[in-house]
Amino acid sequence: MAVINIDGDTEVIINDVDIDHTVFRIKSRASFSNSAPRLPYVKIFGTGGTIASKGSSSSQTAGYKVDLTIDDLVSSIPNISQFCNLTYEQLLNLDSKDMNYTHLRILYDKVIHALEVDRYDGIVITHGTDTMEETAFFLQLTVKTDKPIVLCGSMRPSTAISADGPMNLYQAIVIASNRELWNRGVLVALNDRIGSGYYITKSNANSLDTFKSIGQGYLGNFVNNEIHYHYPPSMPSGITHFDIGTELVQELAEVPVLYAHQGFNKQMIRMCIEQLGAQGIVFASMGAGSMSDEVNEMAYEMWLEHKVPFIYSKRSMDGMVPKAALPKIHHEGKPAFEGAIAGGYLNPQKARLLLRMSMLAGMDLPQIKRVFEGVYGG
Numbered sequence: 283m284a285v286i287n288i289d290g291d292t293e294v295i296i297n298d299v300d301i302d303h304t305v306f307r308i309k310s311r312a313s314f315s316n317s318a319p320r321l322p323y324v325k326i327f328g329t330g331g332t333i334a335s336k337g338s339s340s341s342q343t344a345g346y347k348v349d350l351t352i353d354d355l356v357s358s359i360p361n362i363s364q365f366c367n368l369t370y371e372q373l374l375n376l377d378s379k380d381m382n383y384t385h386l387r388i389l390y391d392k393v394i395h396a397l398e399v400d401r402y403d404g405i406v407i408t409h410g411t412d413t414m415e416e417t418a419f420f421l422q423l424t425v426k427t428d429k430p431i432v433l434c435g436s437m438r439p440s441t442a443i444s445a446d447g448p449m450n451l452y453q454a455i456v457i458a459s460n461r462e463l464w465n466r467g468v469l470v471a472l473n474d475r476i477g478s479g480y481y482i483t484k485s486n487a488n489s490l491d492t493f494k495s496i497g498q499g500y501l502g503n504f505v506n507n508e509i510h511y512h513y514p515p516s517m518p519s520g521i522t523h524f525d526i527g528t529e530l531v532q533e534l535a536e537v538p539v540l541y542a543h544q545g546f547n548k549q550m551i552r553m554c555i556e557q558l559g560a561q562g563i564v565f566a567s568m569g570a571g572s573m574s575d576e577v578n579e580m581a582y583e584m585w586l587e588h589k590v591p592f593i594y595s596k597r598s599m600d601g602m603v604p605k606a607a608l609p610k611i612h613h614e615g616k617p618a619f620e621g622a623i624a625g626g627y628l629n630p631q632k633a634r635l636l637l638r639m640s641m642l643a644g645m646d647l648p649q650i651k652r653v654f655e656g657v658y659g660g
């Protein structure tokens with residue numbers, strides 16, 4: 283096994299045996315010591331979340347409020363200036379449940395400006411964990427860069443005993459400062475783990491080790507504040523890039539997620555389309571695309587009448603919905619259920635975002651299906 287120790291700009295090969303099993307060990311603080319010719323420039327955007335929250339006692343870990351600025355957060359981390367030049371900006375300060383497309387758009391503009399105009403080497407975004415995966419997914423679809431964009435947050439408020447925010451922020455800054463191994467897409471860094479924002483999801487409503495992508499795995503880990511990447515740099519496969527440079531809409535198409543269960547009322551579908559004006563529907567189906575026959579019939583009827591696409595995603599955290607699982611409805615003299623689309627590996631909230639972005643781009647049904655083929659659905 284070859285271990286390459288990257289210290290500043292010098293690479294020292296310790297033991298060169300088999301390049302296929304190379305481990306890149308990057309020292310965090312030491313890497314960017316005074317011997318480095320130029321410290322990387324990192325920009326932090328604060329958007330709120332539990333990491334920016336305060337409770338009324340040190341044991342309170344629920345029912346707290348966003349009440350901390352990015353200045354407070356950064357000042358909780360010692361010695362950052364030893365390994366990067368840091369700039370920070372308070373962009374929003376809200377619980378991530380309140381994030382909408384306008385907020386995403388503001389964030390997108392700022393990130394693009396920081397990368398392309400101000401030429402920062404890396405971006406860190408502090409964010410609530412509840413919808414962090416949606417923001418990460420959105421940025422992955424819209425920002426084309428090989429530089430690191432790292433989202434981080436916390437599960438405990440800043441006032442709690444053993445608050446996890448400062449360490450998570452510290453690790454995110456170290457990742458964003460790491461010039462040697464770019465090109466991993468948008469990352470989520472929490473609780474010593476580094477994951478791909480494209481696939482990762484919040485798996486636990488309370489615990490610190492919440493972000494998981496079981497099928498795709500973690501990209502890396504932090505141990506004793508060294509970054510250990512498990513794989514060489516690569517981007518998630520099948521990403522469709524959406525250029526939203528000049529578009530200025532306030533909100534994307536209305537696309538509700540309908541969560542399946544025993545006894546699901548098929549009239550929900552009609553209500554969403556005819557009363558709420560839904561332009562698409564995502565099913566959080568049972569198993570791999572399972573919805574009852576009568577629900578599939580209703581979806582088919584609505585497709586014939588309103589041409590609203592139906593994404594079949596899944597309520598299980600892991601696994602996927604393949605094209606083969608889509609309902610096969612044949613009625614004499616009527617077209618097939620072309621509006622049914624398999625969500626592939628995407629969970630309902632990411633499938634919803636992908637559909638809405640495809641609609642924003644003005645894609646027709648075959649194009650939308652091709653986009654979902656990127657995640658093995660379609």
Ligand SMILES: NC(=O)C[C@H](N)C(=O)O
Nearest residue numbers: 331332377378410411412
């Ligand atoms: N842990 C968290 O950050 C949860 C918080 N409600 C948020 O998403 O903003």
